[in-house]
Amino acid sequence: MRWGKNGAGDGARLVTLESRLRKLMISIIVPLLGMLAVTFVALFSYVSMYQNILHNVTTASEFNQDFKSSIDLKMYYYVVDSHYSEGLPIDEVRAAQDLAQDLLDTTTQKESWKAINSVLKLCRNLESKIYLIEETESYDERQLQLENNIYVLTQLIQEYMYTYLYHEAALLDYLQAEMMRRLYLETTLIVVLAAVFTAMMLRRFLRFGRSITQPVSDLCRRVKSIGDGDLTARTPIQAQEYEIQTLSDGFENMVERLNQQIEQNRQEQISLRSAELALLQAQINPHFLYNTLDAIIWLIEMEKNDQAVEMVTSLSAFFRSSLSRGRDIITLREEEQHVRSYLEIQQVRYKDILAYTIQIDPGLAQYEIPKLTLQPLVENALYHGIKLKRGMGHIRVSGRAQEEDIVLMVEDDGAGMTPERLAQIRASLACEERVGFGVATVHERLQLLFGPDYGLQIDSRPQEGTVVTVRIPKRGALPESGGKHENGQE
Numbered sequence: 001m002r003w004g005k006n007g008a009g010d011g012a013r014l015v016t017l018e019s020r021l022r023k024l025m026i027s028i029i030v031p032l033l034g035m036l037a038v039t040f041v042a043l044f045s046y047v048s049m050y051q052n053i054l055h056n057v058t059t060a061s062e063f064n065q066d067f068k069s070s071i072d073l074k075m076y077y078y079v080v081d082s083h084y085s086e087g088l089p090i091d092e093v094r095a096a097q098d099l100a101q102d103l104l105d106t107t108t109q110k111e112s113w114k115a116i117n118s119v120l121k122l123c124r125n126l127e128s129k130i131y132l133i134e135e136t137e138s139y140d141e142r143q144l145q146l147e148n149n150i151y152v153l154t155q156l157i158q159e160y161m162y163t164y165l166y167h168e169a170a171l172l173d174y175l176q177a178e179m180m181r182r183l184y185l186e187t188t189l190i191v192v193l194a195a196v197f198t199a200m201m202l203r204r205f206l207r208f209g210r211s212i213t214q215p216v217s218d219l220c221r222r223v224k225s226i227g228d229g230d231l232t233a234r235t236p237i238q239a240q241e242y243e244i245q246t247l248s249d250g251f252e253n254m255v256e257r258l259n260q261q262i263e264q265n266r267q268e269q270i271s272l273r274s275a276e277l278a279l280l281q282a283q284i285n286p287h288f289l290y291n292t293l294d295a296i297i298w299l300i301e302m303e304k305n306d307q308a309v310e311m312v313t314s315l316s317a318f319f320r321s322s323l324s325r326g327r328d329i330i331t332l333r334e335e336e337q338h339v340r341s342y343l344e345i346q347q348v349r350y351k352d353i354l355a356y357t358i359q360i361d362p363g364l365a366q367y368e369i370p371k372l373t374l375q376p377l378v379e380n381a382l383y384h385g386i387k388l389k390r391g392m393g394h395i396r397v398s399g400r401a402q403e404e405d406i407v408l409m410v411e412d413d414g415a416g417m418t419p420e421r422l423a424q425i426r427a428s429l430a431c432e433e434r435v436g437f438g439v440a441t442v443h444e445r446l447q448l449l450f451g452p453d454y455g456l457q458i459d460s461r462p463q464e465g466t467v468v469t470v471r472i473p474k475r476g477a478l479p480e481s482g483g484k485h486e487n488g489q490e
Helices: 017-043 048-061 067-079 090-106 110-135 139-170 173-227 242-301 305-326 332-349 375-386 419-431 437-450
Strands: 329-331 354-360 368-370 393-402 405-412 455-461 465-473
Touching: 017 173, 048 090, 048 139, 067 090, 067 110, 067 139, 090 110, 110 139, 173 242, 242 305, 305 332, 329 332, 332 354, 332 368, 332 375, 332 393, 368 437, 375 393, 375 405, 375 437, 375 465, 419 437, 419 455, 437 455, 437 465
Parallel strands: 354 393
Antiparallel strands: 329 368, 393 405, 405 465, 455 465
């Protein structure tokens, strides 16, 4: 499944966040400039004798009272490379320079002239410091320049501008009555316009915010679900912004490729384990065959022909079930027969020390099990349990259903294991180490095929014996009734 630039491919026209923010800024600046223009016209209508002073005061009032916070915030966004960044605020700084120059040309009072001249110099210095940050590549150097240059200069500009306004306002004390009347009219107009403008902009901001926050929230939830393991491919989140849509499309494409990689790795692991199993068979069969043939020759030489025939029959059945027509998954009945043939052969060789019992519920006969699941465990019970014990030993193979699972057990009353050795074996199964090749391979195959809830569990006590429990799920054909129940104790 592939998704294009427009998510589900509905052809919706996507816009970038930058263009939407630009349009939003224009919709804010244009009305503000309109209101400021109305204010300027009213201010310039004062009596000509006060025109210069009023011009200075009203022009100074044009200075952005949030100049410091605005410049500081925009420079911070630029330095940290935030997606809210609108670039360098050069236009605002130059606007402040133009304003200071205009006031400087019309200011006559000494203290006011010094204050506004300082504002102009500081604005020019601020512009050069901004360009210096633009030329600096080091993030740490940018942060240092931001704190030591930009923040300090904007603070001084604001303070000198307030000083200028203070001195100019002192000249207008005697015009207070007239200004209050004009201010009342202007304030009323501005409040009305601001209320209308605020309502309009609030509506636009809410719509703009929802168009961003909703898909971003959906995207965050999707990322969390992926982190929790949900790798199901889904339709990308629909967004109006190109950047968000691209992120969503990228996540879904990533999930698809990740699923493909997981499946490829799983197939590779299956192939690897199959190769290990083939190696195990190649390692076991020649040695086992040699010893069995040697035992058959000995029986013939001792003129125990009936036992030799039985052993050859068991050997034939053993290898026939080992081949299983190339199948890796066989029925539990076939696995039981395989184990039975193996024990029949070994009992001829170790008749003085080996007895066995096989008790598997006949109702489980047609359920599936990986080939060579029980035989390596029975072999371990013989060579590492019974043979290390003095006297007769017994191996018991049993099987029963437990809800939706099948539980098989291989028990022996042999030498058992020390607690240290048992802990080592258990740890090797948990971390897939090769402490016991046959046992580890059986456990890994079961977990690979059926999941981490299945596999082997080993319990043992010194001089008391070992119990290996195999848990597999019920899979395959429905169990047949009346299957043959065999007890092979000899």
